[in-house]
Amino acid sequence: MSYYPASILNLIKNIAKLPGIGEKTAERLALHILHASRKETEELSRSILEVKQKVRFCTRCFALSDSDVCRICSDPTRDETLLCVVEQPGDMVAIEKSGAYTGQYHILNGVLSPMNGVGPDDIRIRELITRIDQGKIREVVLATGTNVEGEATAAYIAELLAEHSVNVSRIASGVPMGGDLKYVDQVTLKKALEARRAV
Amino acid sequence: MSYYPASILNLIKNIAKLPGIGEKTAERLALHILHASRKETEELSRSILEVKQKVRFCTRCFALSDSDVCRICSDPTRDETLLCVVEQPGDMVAIEKSGAYTGQYHILNGVLSPMNGVGPDDIRIRELITRIDQGKIREVVLATGTNVEGEATAAYIAELLAEHSVNVSRIASGVPMGGDLKYVDQVTLKKALEARRAV
Numbered sequence: 001m002s003y004y005p006a007s008i009l010n011l012i013k014n015i016a017k018l019p020g021i022g023e024k025t026a027e028r029l030a031l032h033i034l035h036a037s038r039k040e041t042e043e044l045s046r047s048i049l050e051v052k053q054k055v056r057f058c059t060r061c062f063a064l065s066d067s068d069v070c071r072i073c074s075d076p077t078r079d080e081t082l083l084c085v086v087e088q089p090g091d092m093v094a095i096e097k098s099g100a101y102t103g104q105y106h107i108l109n110g111v112l113s114p115m116n117g118v119g120p121d122d123i124r125i126r127e128l129i130t131r132i133d134q135g136k137i138r139e140v141v142l143a144t145g146t147n148v149e150g151e152a153t154a155a156y157i158a159e160l161l162a163e164h165s166v167n168v169s170r171i172a173s174g175v176p177m178g179g180d181l182k183y184v185d186q187v188t189l190k191k192a193l194e195a196r197r198a199v
Numbered sequence: 200m201s202y203y204p205a206s207i208l209n210l211i212k213n214i215a216k217l218p219g220i221g222e223k224t225a226e227r228l229a230l231h232i233l234h235a236s237r238k239e240t241e242e243l244s245r246s247i248l249e250v251k252q253k254v255r256f257c258t259r260c261f262a263l264s265d266s267d268v269c270r271i272c273s274d275p276t277r278d279e280t281l282l283c284v285v286e287q288p289g290d291m292v293a294i295e296k297s298g299a300y301t302g303q304y305h306i307l308n309g310v311l312s313p314m315n316g317v318g319p320d321d322i323r324i325r326e327l328i329t330r331i332d333q334g335k336i337r338e339v340v341l342a343t344g345t346n347v348e349g350e351a352t353a354a355y356i357a358e359l360l361a362e363h364s365v366n367v368s369r370i371a372s373g374v375p376m377g378g379d380l381k382y383v384d385q386v387t388l389k390k391a392l393e394a395r396r397a398v
Contacts, residue, residue: 003295004288005265007253011246017239019231025219031289032218034250034263040216045247047210051233052240054206064233066204089203090230096202 008034060131062107062124064089072096072104079103081138085128085157087111087145095143103141106131111144112153125157132164139167146173207233259330261306261323263288271295271303278302280337284327284356286310286344294342302340305330310343311352324356331363338366345372 004012008030016026033041057063058070065071072078082103086092092105110123120126131137142157144150154170161168174192175184184192203211207229215225232240256262257269264270271277281302285291291304309322319325330336341356343349353369360367373391374383383391 003292005254005263005269007246007249007265008263011250014239014243014246017243018228020224020227027289028219029217030250033247034254038251040213041247041251044213044216045244047206047213048232048240048244048247050206051210051229052237055204055233064204064207066206070204093202 057107057109061105062109062127063092063105077102080136082141083131083137083139084141084143085154086143087150087153091143091145101141103139108144108153111149112156113149120156123153125160128157129160129164132161132166137166139169142168142170146171256306256308260304261308261326262291262304276301279335281340282330282336282338283340283342284353285342286349286352290342290344300340302338307343307352310348311355312348319355322352324359327356328359328363331360331365336365338368341367341369345370 011030011033012023012026015021015029016023018026021029033044054066055064056066056068058065058073059068060073061070063070063072079102082101083106084092084095084101084103085106085108086095087108087110089107089109092107095101095105106124106128108123108125108128110118112118112120112123132140140157140161142154144153158168158170172195173188174195175181175188181189210229210232211222211225214220214228215222217225220228232243253265254263255265255267257264257272258267259272260269262269262271266273278301281300282305283291283294283300283302284305284307285294286307286309288306288308291306294300294304305323305327307322307324307327309317311317311319311322331339339356339360341353343352357367357369371394372387373394374380374387380388
């Protein structure tokens with residue numbers, strides 16, 4: 001690699017730090033950046049800095065936001081009585097893309113994981129309780145992941161909320177749409193059978 | 200995609216302009232950058248700008264360089280009588296990695312391509328002739344690609360150099376090492392047979 005001048009090597013090294021980008025890809029991207037227009041590279045460079053400077057957490061739901069209160073929290077058309085609890089901002093984006101949800105969100109920014117030293121005080125559970133105590137919310141949809149940690153977090157929150165006058169639901173588990181049953185794992189099939197519904 | 204704040208969307212858009220990076224990957228990289236340390240993002244941002252500011256063409260061989268004359272051209276241990284002509288800086292890097300070449304380079308920064316309006320005056324052929332006229336070079340190795348345009352460029356340069364007192368050679372074509380003959384295309388096999396050597 002030392003056949004390139006130092007500034008290109010430096011760029012390759014920095015790009016290769018990104019996840020899923022190997023040295024070969026980093027080399028290709030660095031050479032593209034070198035040949036791209038000055039305007040394009042300046043925009044790329046500036047947008048990297050800007051994202052660190054501008055993006056903060058929404059003070060209500062802890063989603064990523066350019067302003068104090070995010071767009072969803074400040075949208076008067078969203079159902080204020082419905083609250084969906086997710087692990088990460090990306091999960092919120094996935095649910096928004098589905099178009100099936102019109103309520104508000106609460107992003108935990110983490111998941112309970114005693115093995116990694118993440119307890120209830122390390123994720124936004126206290127803030128969730130505070131929001132519920134304000135009294136507007138009627139239903140909390142627990143949409144944490146369906147892995148061990150996500151299930152444990154959902155169970156923990158459900159237990160906490162039992163003392164509050166709010167309905168608590170969990171997203172359904174089952175066979176994914178378009179799924180071929182013979183490729184679906186046993187635990188999922190068991191869940192799908194248990195949760196079968198009359199048609 | 201519009202579920203992210205504007206500065207993240209802007210970063211995703213700029214990253215997705217890079218070759219081979221789709222919107223999904225750009226989203227993943229943007230979220231990584233968002234969560235990376237300030238130092239790491241600042242270094243990435245700065246190295247992108249630096250590469251445009253610092254890198255220029257070596258005034259002798261037209262390789263990418265941080266200084267007026269590149270490292271290879273200013274290296275006294277390299278053979279000054281041997282000159283390898285390649286299309287792009289990346290080709291030079293590939294040959295350097297092989298470790299089989301100790302001479303100097305001339306990077307055309309392009310290839311003859313009448314279909315795309317690239318003629319002899321658009322690539323560094325005139326500068327190549329000037330270097331050869333200086334008299335030090337005894338052999339020119341034509342290492343342009345083995346596709347139609349690379350072959351045409353090599354043939355054109357070979358014809359030009361016939362009038363100059365310099366030996367001209369072309370890199371060998373044949374079956375790649377580790378290649379299984381049944382997967383090698385017919386043109387390559389034909390070349391390999393034509394260029395067979397006594398053992």
